[in-house]
Amino acid sequence: MTFARGACVAAVVIIAAATGVQAAISWSTTSTIATSVGAPPVQLELGNGANKTHYFSPPLTLSANGTLVSGTLSAKAGADARVKEVLKIANRDVATQNVTLTATQVTNANVEAFSWSLYNGSTLVGILDLKSATPSLAFALPPSTTYRLDLRIDLADGAGNTNSPASFDLSERVG
């Protein structure tokens, strides 16, 4: 949920009261609520793996509020490629946040494996498998904690730009 900066929300409340006699009394009042924009409690960050230009060209970039990533993955035809710490996911809040990562299933037959592995240090938290029917990974992210995402993509022999996916997606839901 976001609010436009500086916007005001006006609430008009109309209250009708019965006074016990035939006539009713009503009055109205207007309240004004000021709004502002705050940073999301959970944000994406670029990891060291995102700087590897032989795997990401153009390099990955993040939106100003750390919610969207863009760039180009350079997958290797006929090889099983893995890049550590491509992205990180950080909880900026003082409370634990329940986070769910989702993606659209990749059905292209030339993609033999495609996944994001989520790590807390050296401990595997879970895997978002983009080859599964409904890719989804839910986890609790403790306050002031950052987890990392490693990428794996395995392409079949003969994979090329004319017979492989041109893009993939990644979404986060908090709460």
Added chain:
Amino acid sequence: MRSTLSGILLALALVGSITLSHGPSTPTMTISPVEVALGPLLAGSSVGANATNGSVTFAGATSLLTTTDLLYLNNTNASRTYYVKLMEYSSTGLALATTINIGVNNGTANTDQVLVSLGAVTQSSGPYVPLPPGTTGKIYASTLVSVVYGTGMIGFEVLVADDASETAYYSMRSVVTVT
């Protein structure tokens, strides 16, 4: 009448939780060839369509330990050093193999990676070996097998990494059949 508006408004409370959703992010994807590629070297050897999967069949030596070059391992990048190692993932029919050592030559020296001794895999992987930019390396096998040895197969991954700590790497599969 004294207004009880504030009290009434306090009673109008939101019920439930708020969910924040971001995305989807939609990075694009392109397909590119590997920069360290396999190539056929020994007669009869072959590699896959993208120079990533090798296959070679040859006769093992029966009297003296003999080294045979099997496949090329070419670093086509003009400026980046890659690090290469082999990792066995499958083997069959090696019971009568005295010695089969599969290794990497990086243009300077041989480094054995997968070791078979007296019928068993005794080492499934070796250390990363630097393959300098523009270097043509090789995958070789040193063999000594029994005269009654039949046919054995060793499947291994060729790992090509940015560094020895594997911050990024890709793997290619190859199969060596020793007759």
